[in-house]
Amino acid sequence: MSSRTPKPYDDIPGTIIFDADMAHRGYHLNQFALSLMKAPNRERFKANERAYLDEWAMSEEQKQAVLARDYNRMMQLGGNVYFLAKIFSTDGLSFQHAAATMTGMTQQEYAQMMLDGGRKPEGNLYKKESS
Amino acid sequence: MAKVSAGVATSHVPAIGAAIDLGKTQEPYWQPLFQGYEYVKAWIKEQKPDVIFLVYNDHATAFDMDFIPTFAIGCADEFKPADEGWGPRPVPTVKGHPELAAHIAQELIQSNFDLTFIHKMDVDHGLTVPLSLVFGQVEEWPCLIIPFAVNVVLYPPPSGQRCYDLGKALRKAIESFPEDLNVQVWGTGGMSHQLQGPRAGLINKEFDNNFLDRLIDDAEELAKVPHINYVREAGSEGVELVMWLIMRGALDDEIEVKQRFYHVPASNTAVGHLVLENKG
Numbered sequence: 001m002s003s004r005t006p007k008p009y010d011d012i013p014g015t016i017i018f019d020a021d022m023a024h025r026g027y028h029l030n031q032f033a034l035s036l037m038k039a040p041n042r043e044r045f046k047a048n049e050r051a052y053l054d055e056w057a058m059s060e061e062q063k064q065a066v067l068a069r070d071y072n073r074m075m076q077l078g079g080n081v082y083f084l085a086k087i088f089s090t091d092g093l094s095f096q097h098a099a100a101t102m103t104g105m106t107q108q109e110y111a112q113m114m115l116d117g118g119r120k121p122e123g124n125l126y127k128k129e130s131s
Numbered sequence: 132m133a134k135v136s137a138g139v140a141t142s143h144v145p146a147i148g149a150a151i152d153l154g155k156t157q158e159p160y161w162q163p164l165f166q167g168y169e170y171v172k173a174w175i176k177e178q179k180p181d182v183i184f185l186v187y188n189d190h191a192t193a194f195d196m197d198f199i200p201t202f203a204i205g206c207a208d209e210f211k212p213a214d215e216g217w218g219p220r221p222v223p224t225v226k227g228h229p230e231l232a233a234h235i236a237q238e239l240i241q242s243n244f245d246l247t248f249i250h251k252m253d254v255d256h257g258l259t260v261p262l263s264l265v266f267g268q269v270e271e272w273p274c275l276i277i278p279f280a281v282n283v284v285l286y287p288p289p290s291g292q293r294c295y296d297l298g299k300a301l302r303k304a305i306e307s308f309p310e311d312l313n314v315q316v317w318g319t320g321g322m323s324h325q326l327q328g329p330r331a332g333l334i335n336k337e338f339d340n341n342f343l344d345r346l347i348d349d350a351e352e353l354a355k356v357p358h359i360n361y362v363r364e365a366g367s368e369g370v371e372l373v374m375w376l377i378m379r380g381a382l383d384d385e386i387e388v389k390q391r392f393y394h395v396p397a398s399n400t401a402v403g404h405l406v407l408e409n410k411g
Contacts, residue, residue: 008359009286014330015367019286023196030196037192037216072328081327081368082191082284089216095145096398099331110332114396118323118334125363 013127018080026078029066032056033079036086045090071102133231133312135302137178138378138386139171140346140405141264143187143319145256146398148220151263164402167392168264171406174389175265181312182228182275184235184301185258186377187319188283190215192255199285200247202297204239205254205278206232213253222259222268228275231308235277238304244297254278261319264404283320283371287358291373295354298380305381318378320371322393323364324400333366334401339393342372343403347388350379368400383409 004021016022023030032053035041045052053063065073066087074084088098100110113119123129147164150156156165192213194200207227212219236246258278266272282288289297298316305314322339325331342365345353354376361370390406 009362012330012363012367014328015325015362016328017286017362017367018284023285027196030191034191034195037214042216075327080191080284083196085191086216094398095326099326099399102327102331103329113332114334114399117336117395118401119325119330119332121333121335121338121364124330124333 011127013124016075018075022078023080024078026062026080028056028058029062029074029077029079030083032058032066033083033086036090042090069101071098133182133305133308133310133314135305135314135316135381136180136409137315138382138405138407139261139265139315139317140375140378140403140407141261141317141319142321142397142400142402142404143257143260144397144400144402145215145260147402148256148260148263151268152221164394164397167394167402167404170390171265171404172267174406178315179313180274180315182231182277182314184277184279184305184314184316184381185261185319186279186281186317186374187257187261188371188374189280190255190257191284193252193280199282200280201282201289202244203247203249203280204232204236205249205252205280206236207250207252210252210254210258210276210278212259213255215255220256220259220263222263223271225254225258225262225272225276225278228277231305231310231312232277234308235301235304238307239297239300242300242304244300249278249280252278252280257319261317279377281374281377283374286362286370288370288373290358291354291356291376294373294376295350295380298377298382301377302381316378316381318375320374321365321369322372322401322403323366323369325366326368326399328367330366332399334395335364335366335369336393336395336401338364338369339401339403343391343393343405346375346379346405347386347391347407350376354380379407382407383411385410
């Protein structure tokens with residue numbers, strides 16, 4: 001993993017800011033995800049995910065994260081949520097469903113949290129104050 | 132001469148577009164949200180703008196990772212609704228105003244705002260959801276639209292100050308165009324939301340309402356708020372709100388607030404909406 005300079009947003013809990021360092025790290029992962037906007041690519045990906053992934057210059061870690069649909073891991077490896085959205089759209093899943101998986105909640109629990117006004121800022125703005 | 136008469140701000144959540152397209156606007160989940168847009172739907176019919184300068188962001192649709200422009204102006208005759216992975220939204224093609232766009236590009240670049248030119252681009256929900264919210268389901272959009280794409284996907288986006296200053300220069304540019312045109316400037320995106328990571332679902336009502344207050348009557352100072360405050364307090368995607376400062380910069384210092392609306396949630400997001408008129 002390439003090095004990066006410390007950033008002022010490193011102390012925001014549960015958040016990866018998609019900056020130029022992350023964009024560099026995730027270039028091939030994100031371009032793969034974007035390729036799924038085209039229906040023929042989606043079909044080929046669904047037919048054999050591993051074979052389709054092997055067409056891209058992604059790291060093995062990135063490929064494993066995609067196969068496992070581990071979105072937090074994909075973002076640690078340079079994925080951006082708007083690009084990764086093409087993967088969960090291919091799976092027929094909504095943004096809310098995907099967001100829920102990143103929080104460890106069920107979609108129902110997550111949707112209820114949103115109906116109740118969303119995740120509160122209290123305790124969630126600085127790593128030092130979050131559990 | 133062309134004149135900037137009013138500004139509209141609104142969130143551009145994709146699920147709102149889906150609710151409109153699928154006829155769900157009167158369902159209990161969505162009804163309170165669409166209620167907040169009844170005013171603007173009547174207002175726009177009286178205002179009859181000729182052109183909307185629509186500030187929005189592309190969501191990994193037109194721009195892939197190869198090129199990401201910070202500010203890009205749409206100079207084409209038309210822009211098609213994009214296929215974002217589930218087919219294009221069933222909305223009309225967006226008709227541009229290439230002459231006014233060329234004039235704005237000329238003026239802004241000469242005023243030190245270095246824009247990227249776009250001559251072919253499909254437009255995603257960031258642009259079409261605000262149009263649907265204001266105009267409803269129509270056969271043709273009733274005015275011309277200049278898309279103005281701001282990078283808020285790859286950090287850092289332009290600063291709030293830069294956006295506000297660009298808005299001020301934009302107004303001068305528009306109002307030096309010789310044709311008599313009624314022009315509106317729209318700012319879209321926000322409000323607080325985070326779509327990623329264990330902190331997904333963050334909503335900050337206090338931040339949002341403070342932002343709305345200050346956008347109305349303390350914009351000069353609001354423009355100075357650094358990015359870190361947005362991403363920390365309004366979520367990683369809440370930084371989209373800097374786009375509203377372009378709209379605000381293009382209006383008078385003192386404006387008339389015709390509508391103010393705030394609602395939580397639309398899917399993952401807090402929805403904010405303003406209708407602002409110049410007094411002059």
